[in-house]
Amino acid sequence: MGMSVTISAANDQDAEQILKLQYLCYQSEAELYGDYSIEPLTQTLDSLRTELAAGHALVARLGEEVVASVRGSVDEAGTVRLGKLIVHPRMQRHGLGGRLLNAIEEHYATRFAAKRFQLFTGHRSEGNLRLYRSHGYAQVGTEQSGPRLTIVTLEKEAPAGAYAPQA
Template sequence: MGLSVTISAADAADAEHILKLQYLCYQSEAELYGDWSIEPLTQSLDDLRAELAEGYGLVARLGDEVVASVRARLDEDGTVRIAKLIVHPRMRRHGLGGRLLDGIERHFAEAAVQPAPSPKRFQLFTGHRSEGNLRLYRSKGYAQVATRELGPRLTLVTLEKVAA
């Protein structure tokens, strides 16, 4: 019998697994842009733990293995900043990225019912050559709102979606 993927809230105990997966997943981005100094590859375990404590994260598990993750936080202006949506290379093209994106949006929409700021928009960014990422985000209703050139090889594309 096969295992199914489950999605749940990330906690401090997941941090080391997420960091290892992040390092694996961002190798292809580093190669695409010729830059192995990108923040996801240099982030410390303590910084990742702080991100989880300050915001909210999800993990997808296949059995006990963390195979995908995403993190986000709600700013004072009502923007949910989504970051580091990662899926293990062997698990890509199975809808996990979309499920995590839906899950993080749903979490912040439901959290708004409590005495918390309501999200006005969801925002994320990716590199201009990351076609798979851009395709996923656009299919989920995100539209490009800005670009920022970080150097001769990398332009960040910021995409946004109005919260329901």
């Protein structure tokens, strides 16, 4: 009998599992760009706990194991900055990233009346770009972050009125 993946708010007790998952998930990004000093691979547990306390994070669990996560924060203008959408490699390509993205967008749209959602990824991260575009995000800018990395910023407007998650 298989277990279902459940999505819920992250808590401080999840921090260590999130950090380990983040380290695992960002290995492929580091390899893609030839840079193992990227922030997700150097973030400390204390830094992650501070980040979790300052914003909102969701985790997806398979039993007790955290298999995916996403974080967000909202500014005074109503822009929600989403980040570190991570899915365990064995759980990828099954719609879990999209479910987490929908869930965190819904959280901010209903509780904080978000005006727009913004996120970023590297220019070579085709899977990430494909996922974000399929969820309505469009490129709004690029920034050279080093000799091998261009950061692509994507954005979408929050739905007016009641939030209706995408299918």
